Amino acid sequence: MAKIQLNGKKITIRSKVSIRDILKKYKLDNKKVAIELNGTIIAKDNFKKKYLKNNDKLEIVHFIGGG
């Protein structure tokens, strides 16, 4: 088990969970999002091999309407 912050919300995940697993869990298309882990942008190619650990801060963003 690990406690992480996802988009500012505290959540608990199993251990050995990758970014790709998180995207799957929330049914998010990896083509339509960008990800920052502890302030560093993670390239799409690394979603699969990047595992989350305790106290990680994950930000998942996408495009919304704006002027």
Added chain:
Amino acid sequence: MKKDIFKVANLKLKSRLIVGTGKYKNFKETALAIKSSGADMVTVAVRRINILDKKKPILTDYLDPKKITYLPNTAGCFSSSEALRTLRLAREMGGWKLVKLEVLGDKKTLYPNMTETLKSTKVLVKEGFKVMVYCTDNPLLAKKLEDVGASAIMPLASPIGSGLGIQKKINILRIIKQSKVPVIIDAGIGTASDAVIAMEMGCDGVLINSAIANSKKPILMAESFKNAVIAGRDAFLAGRMKKNYQAIPSSPNKGLI
């Protein structure tokens, strides 16, 4: 006649009207308004995904980024570091290099912080971004932006969302005259006539959001702006008649009965 081509950072655009995608009632209305505006470039914002609401519709379902150019912006950023972070994320999302930078200085006026804007433009250009820059209508600062590599100068006509039209024509004219990159009016346009004036003055394009989204019939207003931008551009290319401060008859006097 030479074809009138509108290019920003080597990207050819069919329409000189760029439309924002904020403030609409829903995505359906956004998509319909954009279709009726004829715009082939739209601005979009970068925000956190709402992870709790998995069924919430998303913009890309309604506006295909393959069919219309997404111009990621940094609306809501009040510092260079926030703006850079946003645009780097936007680039990661789908390879967007052409972006719109706006670094705001004050919540009340939403005026751009030009010191931070200049600083950010330099960094972004260095990182390979093509940067269209929201700025004040100060010709000297506009020139500085161009010197550090801005791909387009986007001066405000009046404050964001105010709908007050072009307040300082003389500054905008100066910027148009001096700039080698496109000058696009960003912010403050209220209705179609404001866009016609901007285009007649020689602006390369206009960016509209609130004036369309906050009108009573956004889809009709979008079409009105499409026509306004075309009309204003054509009038600019045609060249207006000289102003005469006395009447000159339109019909010949010869042969009067």
